Amino acid sequence: MTTMETRAAGTAAAAAGSEEIITGCDAVAQALRLADVDVLAGYPIRPYDSVMTAVSKMIANGQMDAEFIVAESEHSQFEIGKHASLVGARAFIGSSGVGWMYGMEALVVTSSLRLPVIALVGNRALDDPGAFGVEHNDALMVRDTGWLLYWVESAQEALDTTLLAYRVAEDKRVMLPCALSMDGAFLTHSQHIVQVPGPAPVAEFLPPYDLGDRRFHPDNPVSIAPQFNEDWVMEARRQADAAMRRARGVIAEATADFRRVFGRGPDDPFVDTYRMEDAEYALIGMGTVGLVGKVAVDRMRAAGRRVGFVRVKWFRPFPRPELRALLRGVKGVGIVDRDYSFGSNAHGGVLYTEVAAALYPEPTRPVIVPFIAGLGGREVSVENIEEMTDITEELTARGELDASCQWIGVRGPASDPRYDVERGAR
Amino acid sequence: MTAPEMTIPDLEINRRLTILPMQEFYTSGHRTCQGCESALVMRYMAKVAGPRTLVTGTTGCMYVANTSYNSTPWALPWAHTQLGSAGSSAVGTAAALKALMRKGKIPDERINVIAFCSDGGGGDMGLATLSAALQDTRYNLLILLYDNESYANTDIQASGMTPWGAVTAFTPSGSQMRITHHRWKKNVPALLMAGHPTGRYFANASSGFGMDLMEKVRTALDVGGPTFVQTHDPCPKGWDFDPRMSHELAILAVECGITVLWDCLEGELRYQGLTRQQVDGAVKRRPVADYLRRQGRFAHFADDDIDFFQARIDEMWEDWILPGVLRIKQTPFGPRPESGRSVPEPTEGGNHG
Ligand SMILES: Cc1ncc(C[n+]2csc(CCOP(=O)(O)OP(=O)(O)O)c2C)c(N)n1
Ligand code: SF4
Ligand SMILES: [Mg+2]
Numbered sequence: 001m002t003t004m005e006t007r008a009a010g011t012a013a014a015a016a017g018s019e020e021i022i023t024g025c026d027a028v029a030q031a032l033r034l035a036d037v038d039v040l041a042g043y044p045i046r047p048y049d050s051v052m053t054a055v056s057k058m059i060a061n062g063q064m065d066a067e068f069i070v071a072e073s074e075h076s077q078f079e080i081g082k083h084a085s086l087v088g089a090r091a092f093i094g095s096s097g098v099g100w101m102y103g104m105e106a107l108v109v110t111s112s113l114r115l116p117v118i119a120l121v122g123n124r125a126l127d128d129p130g131a132f133g134v135e136h137n138d139a140l141m142v143r144d145t146g147w148l149l150y151w152v153e154s155a156q157e158a159l160d161t162t163l164l165a166y167r168v169a170e171d172k173r174v175m176l177p178c179a180l181s182m183d184g185a186f187l188t189h190s191q192h193i194v195q196v197p198g199p200a201p202v203a204e205f206l207p208p209y210d211l212g213d214r215r216f217h218p219d220n221p222v223s224i225a226p227q228f229n230e231d232w233v234m235e236a237r238r239q240a241d242a243a244m245r246r247a248r249g250v251i252a253e254a255t256a257d258f259r260r261v262f263g264r265g266p267d268d269p270f271v272d273t274y275r276m277e278d279a280e281y282a283l284i285g286m287g288t289v290g291l292v293g294k295v296a297v298d299r300m301r302a303a304g305r306r307v308g309f310v311r312v313k314w315f316r317p318f319p320r321p322e323l324r325a326l327l328r329g330v331k332g333v334g335i336v337d338r339d340y341s342f343g344s345n346a347h348g349g350v351l352y353t354e355v356a357a358a359l360y361p362e363p364t365r366p367v368i369v370p371f372i373a374g375l376g377g378r379e380v381s382v383e384n385i386e387e388m389t390d391i392t393e394e395l396t397a398r399g400e401l402d403a404s405c406q407w408i409g410v411r412g413p414a415s416d417p418r419y420d421v422e423r424g425a426r
Numbered sequence: 427m428t429a430p431e432m433t434i435p436d437l438e439i440n441r442r443l444t445i446l447p448m449q450e451f452y453t454s455g456h457r458t459c460q461g462c463e464s465a466l467v468m469r470y471m472a473k474v475a476g477p478r479t480l481v482t483g484t485t486g487c488m489y490v491a492n493t494s495y496n497s498t499p500w501a502l503p504w505a506h507t508q509l510g511s512a513g514s515s516a517v518g519t520a521a522a523l524k525a526l527m528r529k530g531k532i533p534d535e536r537i538n539v540i541a542f543c544s545d546g547g548g549g550d551m552g553l554a555t556l557s558a559a560l561q562d563t564r565y566n567l568l569i570l571l572y573d574n575e576s577y578a579n580t581d582i583q584a585s586g587m588t589p590w591g592a593v594t595a596f597t598p599s600g601s602q603m604r605i606t607h608h609r610w611k612k613n614v615p616a617l618l619m620a621g622h623p624t625g626r627y628f629a630n631a632s633s634g635f636g637m638d639l640m641e642k643v644r645t646a647l648d649v650g651g652p653t654f655v656q657t658h659d660p661c662p663k664g665w666d667f668d669p670r671m672s673h674e675l676a677i678l679a680v681e682c683g684i685t686v687l688w689d690c691l692e693g694e695l696r697y698q699g700l701t702r703q704q705v706d707g708a709v710k711r712r713p714v715a716d717y718l719r720r721q722g723r724f725a726h727f728a729d730d731d732i733d734f735f736q737a738r739i740d741e742m743w744e745d746w747i748l749p750g751v752l753r754i755k756q757t758p759f760g761p762r763p764e765s766g767r768s769v770p771e772p773t774e775g776g777n778h779g
Binding site: 036038039041065066067069071072073075076077079080081082083084085086087088089091105106109208216217218220221222223224225226227228229231232 | 477478479480482489490493494495496497498500501502503504505506507508510511513514515517518519521522523524525526528529531532537554555557558562564
């Protein structure tokens with residue numbers, strides 16, 4: 001079959017579904033219904049929690065058959081998800097900001113037990129002082145612990161990626177949990193047109209969850225997680241490492257299969273590239289900043305500037321090969337971090353450090369400029385993206401290979417790139 | 427794997443065990459101390475629960491000393507859960523079983539879910555999870571709290587259930603301060619019973635009274651719904667006594683009226699065994715000094731400290747309407763007959779100390 005024919009067949013299959021105007025959280029809820037999730041545990045914190053509101057309503061209306069548990073803390077919420085998954089139930093959890101932090105211990109053991117729980121993180125700034133708006137530090141806190149991490153840009157992508165996440169996470173070659181990140185308010189609560197598939201293509205795409213010989217059941221008297229110590233810890237870590245490496249192949253396979261079954265979906269599973277063909281400059285970001293970035297790129301392209309945008313979708317496993325290939329030949333790269341990592345390399349954000357490290361083996365490297373923008377839900381505007389492009393071009397022209405991090409859209413003199421933050425003067 | 431044969435005869439909820447199975451489901455392979463009563467509790471618990479049981483257990487001695495990789499004592503499926511997660515592990519496990527059975531993904535049958543924890547993980551850190559679990563009447567689950575009266579596995583630190591005044595790694599006796607553990611032991615089964623009217627069964631037991639303990643575990647599993655059993659288990663390492671005396675010390679705690687054997691099934695409170703005889707006045711309590719003086723953790727006690735301890739225990743027996751369970755001395759329906767006792771302030775380290 002040609003690509004066109006395949007897509008047409010997929011579209012026909014997915015056509016059993018419907019088109020709806022729903023929020024990012026509602027789109028995930030639809031995916032959970034379609035995935036026939038067995039156990040869900042919720043605890044209130046904005047903005048992720050509307051997914052639990054939607055799901056509990058569907059259960060109450062008989063549209064979904066699952067046990068829904070209102071936990072008494074995030075720690076319990078995540079432990080409930082973990083233990084349900086161990087019994088062989090498809091499980092779902094989620095949180096935002098400090099809620100995600102509160103349950104951190106339970107998150108860490110979910111990945112070290114290699115249980116394919118799926119979580120929604122409605123990205124939110126950490127306290128203190130309190131703030132509802134988006135920042136990516138919450139989800140990033142688990143980046144070293146064996147969680148697969150994905151940042152979505154639209155409600156459609158949220159629905160599709162939830163299905164994809166279960167397929168990848170539950171694959172025997174992977175068996176790792178996956179957290180889907182969604183920018184708080186900008187996506188959790190904004191409405192998009194979404195194609196909601198019918199049950200048939202989902203059943204074709206997503207096989208039942210099978211924990212195999214680790215299933216916690218009287219027929220299978222296993223001891224789960226006995227004390228290890230130095231005798232075996234390294235081997236277990238190594239197995240998780242191998243699983244994370246294998247995840248790349250499984251993601252590629254599952255994404256291709258998604259396109260076959262549903263007749264839509266991305267060509268590149270790992271990164272979303274926009275007008276990068278002949279780009280001399282590129283901006284890189286995660287989440288909804290991609291939407292703004294693409295508009296800004298169109299505007300700059302119209303003005304004759306050769307600029308493109310790269311949105312990192314899977315943060316774990318990190319798309320190192322894709323980024324290396326994409327940025328080969330690009331002169332200057334600006335990294336838009338919606339997070340912070342105080343005291344890190346060049347005082348940049350987490351994405352910056354990862355991209356810079358990924359490009360290090362390249363024989364010729366672009367100028368890489370770290371930016372921090374949009375913290376705590378502050379808007380990143382088209383003008384902000386243009387400003388970051390301007391600075392990147394300027395520093396590239398100067399051959400500035402050791403650019404220090406610039407904060408964009410922050411009040412006070414610190415917004416002046418020539419302002420010396422440490423001295424408190426220009 | 428095929429299912430092990432059912433070896434436990436069906437028991438009625440008559441709360442009296444007449445037949446004990448020969449089979450053990452907690453066997454060799456653990457590395458607990460000599461004289462570890464908590465290990466014995468695990469054995470009793472597994473024995474009466476039988477093979478159609480899932481067990482989760484929090485971090486602590488019954489994890490670290492019990493289950494070293496490649497030498498598990500568990501013939502039942504067992505899974506570790508985090509220190510403060512006994513309640514949530516039980517809920518997650520029971521909810522998954524329920525969903526999978528209802529949806530036909532696994533065969534529909536009665537499977538016991540037991541989550542065990544100790545005084546640190548259950549009585550302190552995970553108390554909220556016990557509370558949540560005991561409210562969730564959708565599920566059949568038993569939470570068993572083995573009370574060895576310290577954070578034992580981390581080398582004996584005081585918990586909220588360590589007896590007043592006891593020396594632990596964090597509450598030493600020094601040249602200027604004789605007593606540094608100031609908190610009176612909290613009564614977790616009573617706390618849970620009082621606050622969770624939909625919990626079906628609550629019990630306090632002792633490792634020294636095996637039949638009573640097994641009857642309580644079996645009753646809890648038979649009545650179903652969320653249930654709670656606590657056991658009082660001497661720990662030679664933490665309490666500092668000769669391991670040969672473990673069992674005797676457990677019995678002594680009951681004889682002195684420090685440990686109270688009671689249970690409450692659907693709102694009906696009962697006392698058992700020796701405790702019942704004490705409540706009825708048939709048997710006199712022994713002085714607490716008999717118990718305290720046998721343990722290194724109380725070796726620094728002055729006579730005043732012993733007197734204070736005794737006064738508190740006396741109050742619990744003679745002034746409380748429900749001896750040893752709830753500190754209610756007077757109700758709108760009238761007081762208990764006047765005892766005239768006023769309980770003294772702690773000898774050292776009281777509110778003023
Ligand atoms: C979150 C967390 N904090 C601290 C510890 C360290 N820790 C391991 S075992 C233990 C003692 C637990 O005491 P208890 O629950 O009474 O069980 P016991 O050791 O007495 O059997 C502690 C504090 C831990 N494992 N997890
Ligand atoms: S320290 Fe106490 S509870 Fe722990 S294994 Fe030894 S005797 Fe048992
Ligand atoms: Mg303890």
